[in-house]
Amino acid sequence: MSDETRAQALLAEQRHHIDNLDAILVYTLAERFKATQAVGRLKAEHALPPSDPAREARQVERLRKLAADADLDPVFAEKFLSFIISEVIRHHEQFQK
Numbered sequence: 001m002s003d004e005t006r007a008q009a010l011l012a013e014q015r016h017h018i019d020n021l022d023a024i025l026v027y028t029l030a031e032r033f034k035a036t037q038a039v040g041r042l043k044a045e046h047a048l049p050p051s052d053p054a055r056e057a058r059q060v061e062r063l064r065k066l067a068a069d070a071d072l073d074p075v076f077a078e079k080f081l082s083f084i085i086s087e088v089i090r091h092h093e094q095f096q097k
Contacts, residue, residue: 032084033091040092050092056085 060078067077
């Protein structure tokens, strides 16, 4: 087997692994949004505000630590969580209407 053929096989293997991880991310995000939608409905039923800044701050700190422990850039992790939180709040606001 040539070096190029070996490299192509390794590349295909790594891409397959990435594709599997992408699927895990999508399904995990879907599950997370199902859970947060249940929270949004509960908040709407009890006239609670759509956002909880204190919890969000705790979650950011928690995620930054998890990211550091996982050798992932905590700044990236915080940006990612901020995007998710903004989507969750948007959903919660829709339940309030």
